[in-house]
Amino acid sequence: MAGFRDIDGAVVGESGIEHFGDVFREQRRLAAGDALVPLDDRAVIEVAGPERLGWLDSITSQALGRIGAGESTELLVLDPQGRVEHAAGVLDDGTSTWLIADAADAEGLATWLQRMKFRTQATVELRPDLALLGFVDGGAAATRADEIASRPAGTALVWTDPWQRVSAGGHQYAEVAEHPGAGLAWRAAIVSRETADALAASLGSADVAGLLAAEALRVAAWRPRWSAEVDERSLPHESDWIRTAVHLNKGCYRGQETVAKVHNLGHPPRRLAALHLDGSDAVLPAAGDPVFAGDDEVGHVTSVARHHEDGPIALAILSRRAPVGDLVVRTDGGDIAAAQQVIVPGDAGATADIPRLTRLSRRPSAPDPRRAG
Structure with a gap:
């Protein structure tokens, strides 16, 4: 977002604007809801078409078949052994499903989705014309973001990070009385790049924060991220991602058998x-x-x-x-x-009072070719 880079004090790194001259001040203002973060290290994918939700439900870890306009969640794409391949925030507006992915993962995720469409009535498109502005809800930043958020179908495209609480169908392994994620009301507004640049021209350094401030709040909230916590071995259990990105009671999808096995038996590696x-x-x-x-x-x-x-x-x-x-x-x-x-105990799942899952091998349903490797 070129306009934000013109604000006094902007220091630009490989992923975007790292800070605007005072990292701790930016963190405090961001946490208070008074600063916007240009999220150049994320990208937007639009999935449109009448069959998009059922299709995404069938190939990802999240239950998306009944998500309503304006609702937010997140999903993972797993390989057949249950390892994390892709991750994205999810927001639906009743016409399109908007995926928010780390920039380094977005093209790979979009390509994989294109390859898995077969005859599904859905389209997949990377949207480089759209930008993302992050903020904590409850202050002036939320008002600004809501005013400029894109509304292609009438619903403001503002994603609500589900990390504040355990999502329906999820499970938390962290054994804490109060999870640090509960206090982070993180949001991301999807806006046109032209609109973002126009907004930046009206802001000063006191109204913005850099990526370092956003990362500090994320790390303090124990919130996993594809670009940081995921490698070629990652299972969602290991980073407590079952909490918000995996629905344990939905239908079959690629990698579900491993999810069920590790969750049932405990002891993620x-x-x-x-x-x-x-x-x-x-x-x-x-x-x-x-x-x-x-x-x-x-x-x-x-x-x-x-x-x-x-x-x-x-x-x-x-x-x-x-x-x-x-x-x-x-x-x-x-x-x-x-x-x-x-955060995640070594015996996670083995000693917790958790719902036990049916193994895939016991399910009578025939395999769906769309879920193959």
């Missing part, structure tokens, strides 16, 4: 943890840096941020057998002590 990093050193670890328990490497960092209240924090994917105590992140500049907070 890895688990997401939150790390509170020693802030005495100005250097932060990088995504991919190894995490050690004593002399044993037990995982790696996936996301890192400096939070305006919590200080330096990170998310890490660890081995299920990693101890639950303090850890060390090994960086090029030396070791950083890390206090661990367990």
Whole structure:
């Protein structure tokens, strides 16, 4: 969004505007609902046609057949072994379904959807003419976003992140009295690029925040993301993504048997943890840096941020057998002590009071060729 890059103080990185000169101030204003974030690191896919919802329901992890105009959720595309291939936020306006994906994943997701259409009455289109503005609901930013959000079918295209609560059909593995995601009312408005640039011309640095501020709020909320927490081995259970992106009681879809097996038996091979990093050193670890328990490497960092209240924090994917105590992140500049907070327990599912799922092999329904690899 060129207009936002012209605002005083804008510092642009590979993915977009990282900040506008004062990261902590931007975080505070963003958290209060008073700042907009240009989300250049996301992209929009439009899925249209009368059969779009039933088709998306049949090939993804989410129950979408009855989603109503203006409703939001999220979905995962899994491979036959249940590993995460793609992820997207979902918003329907009664005519089209709008998918919000990380920019690096959007083209691959759109291509896969095109390949899976067969004779389905649906179209799939990447929409580079549309931009995304992120904000926290409840303040001036929400008013601005609602005013300029696209309305091709009469419904404002503002996606509501479902991470604040466990979605219908989902399950939370995190054993906490109050989940940190409950306090993050994250939204994303879909707008035309021309409209976004026109808005930017009327804003100052006090009205905007960069991607670093948005990432800090995300990491503090334990919210997984495709571009950070997903690799070639990722199962949705490992990052507690069953919470909002998987419907455990819907019909068959690719990868469901693994979802059911791991959920029924427990013990996902890895688990997401939150790390509170020693802030005495100005250097932060990088995504991919190894995490050690004593002399044993037990995982790696996936996301890192400096939070305006919590200080330096990170998310890490660890081995299920990693101890639950303090850890060390090994960086090029030396070791950083890390206090661990367990998000997904090592025995997730095995000891929880959860609904048990029927294995696919026991279901009498014939396979649908659209769900094949």
